[in-house]
Amino acid sequence: MIGVTLRDDGGKVVAETASRLGQRDAARVSETVARMMRLGDDLAPFYAKVAADDALRWAAAGAGRMLASPTVFEDVVKTICTTNCSWSATTRMTEALVALGGGAFPEPDVLASTPDRWYRGVARMGYRGPYVKAIANDVVSGRLDLESLFVRDGRSDEDVEATLLALPGIGPYAAAHVMQMLGRHRHLVLDSWTRPKYLRLTRKRRAADRSIRHAFSRYGEHAGLAFWLFLTRDWVSEG
DNA sequence: CGTCCAGGTCTAC
């Protein structure tokens, strides 16, 4: 495990470590940081789309690079830990996982060999424990290659979505969420946080998922990103 | 104390 500190240097991301790294480790660190900050995504087409958009023009200043985990596996597991529970429960489960990993998120082989009683008794993950362990097992055995989902090798959104939906504990919400982390922004993340927030911002009394999707359909492959930025504009001071 | 629900999903109709 390598401790890395990130800082902003006039618009550039600088990753620093306590001691000098070899070429191999240095390459791994920059590769990981690039994935976490989605530096490989070209958002210019999205920015061009919102240029004439009163609600989202602000985003063209450089918004929309949502922080991802170092691995797809980590994003999948963390996302399962957001389902059907409070945010405090999500952070508690995630903290337990990181403690298990000795300060870093545990590798699949660690999660695969961790006894069920740890999931239940220590992490308090409830029914999610078996889901996570099953996914870890499939990754370790090679039946499942989650990291390949990060590579934009011409694989369609539908294909990636189907792979994610096939995982235990991953439904429509979780698949859309992980896909955002993969730079696939077509699907809207619809859940018990985004739905009410949308109603509040639009001053609507109610809105079916179908009509929310329709409201953002004009953003095409960026509909999910547009939805998310619409909802989180108030997170950015210079809105 | 019981009930409800939180950044849902699964199974069985």
Added chain:
DNA sequence: GGTAGACCTGGACGC
């Protein structure tokens, strides 16, 4: 294809 119930957990709330 759509819907009803069950599901770990724990915090909020009413009684």
